Each structure stands twice: as structure tokens, then as C-alpha cells.
Amino acid sequence: MHTDGRLFDPEECAVPDRPEIVCICGSTRFVDEMLAANRDLTFAGVIVVAPGVFLRAEDDDADRLITDEQKTALDALHLRKIDLADRVLVVNPGGYIGESTSREIAYARATGTPVSFNDPG
Incomplete structure (x- = not known):
């Protein structure tokens, strides 16, 4: 604690520039x-x-592991992740x-939001 009672003095902390935030998108098969x-x-x-969450349609028990409501919620959540990102990286082999x-x-x-691809195709 500082002598003036403050727990934190922002001027004493050398905060580096904020790193880039990248949202990864792509098929869960990848x-x-x-x-x-x-x-x-x-x-x-x-x-x-x-x-x-990485459930794939080809998984034998995928339908039992995630409901339609959960899939809808996960899709919406991923859009919020895109909102946080400086750019999107699409993982798209082939x-x-x-x-x-x-x-x-x-x-x-x-x-x-800028979009880049790991396989421009």
C-alpha cells in the first residue's frame, strides 16, 4: 500500500501496448x-x-452431446467473440x-473486422 492509502498507482505500472486479438473461425472438423x-x-x-466446443456432425454421439438450443447459443457467442477481435483468422485447409x-x-x-485465411485457396 502506498503511503497515501492507494493500493494501485497506474503511473507506476508500465503497461505494454495491448496485444492484437484474433478470433479463430472454421469448421470444427479442423x-x-x-x-x-x-x-x-x-x-x-x-x-x-x-x-x-469441438463437436462434429460426423461424431457418432454428437446429437446427444449438444442440443439445438446449445448450438444456437454457441453460434451467437462466437459472434460476440468476433466483436472482441481486431481480426478474424479462418482456418480452412484445402x-x-x-x-x-x-x-x-x-x-x-x-x-x-478484417478477415484472413490460413489457406487462401
């Missing part, structure tokens, strides 16, 4: 590629926001972009 992009960006000093990712790209562009 979980390994998304995790690799997340790792690489994090090591580069980037704050990463990304999908938190150029693949599914319906949800297309919607996220359109949302990012409509809100002025």
Missing part, C-alpha cells in the same frame, strides 16, 4: 489445425479467442468453408 493456429498465435504474443463459417465471415465483414 480442430487440430485450429489448436495449432491458436498455439502459434499465442507464442507470437497474440490474444486468441476461438471455439470452445479452402473448405462451411455454412457456419460463411456466416461468421459475413458477420465479421459487415462489422468491419
Whole structure:
């Protein structure tokens, strides 16, 4: 504690510039590629926001693991993550972009968030 009773003096803290925030988008079938992009960006000093649930339609028990309401809520949450981001990185090996990712790209562009692709196709 400071002698004047303050717990925190902002002038004493050298706060570095805020790191870039990147939102990862892409099909959950590319979980390994998304995790690799997340790792690489994090090591580069980037704050990463990304999908938190990786269920794929081809998983045998996917329908039992997530409800339609949960899917809708997760989709809306991901749009809020895009709102936080300085840019979006689309993980799209082979150029693949599914319906949800297309919607996220359109949302990012409509809100002025730059979009880049790890496979420009």
C-alpha cells in the first residue's frame, strides 16, 4: 500500500501496448489445425479467442452431446467473440468453408473486422 492509502498507482505500472486479438473461425472438423493456429498465435504474443466446443456432425454421439438450443447459443457467442477481435483468422485447409463459417465471415465483414485465411485457396 502506498503511503497515501492507494493500493494501485497506474503511473507506476508500465503497461505494454495491448496485444492484437484474433478470433479463430472454421469448421470444427479442423480442430487440430485450429489448436495449432491458436498455439502459434499465442507464442507470437497474440490474444486468441476461438471455439470452445469441438463437436462434429460426423461424431457418432454428437446429437446427444449438444442440443439445438446449445448450438444456437454457441453460434451467437462466437459472434460476440468476433466483436472482441481486431481480426478474424479462418482456418480452412484445402479452402473448405462451411455454412457456419460463411456466416461468421459475413458477420465479421459487415462489422468491419478484417478477415484472413490460413489457406487462401
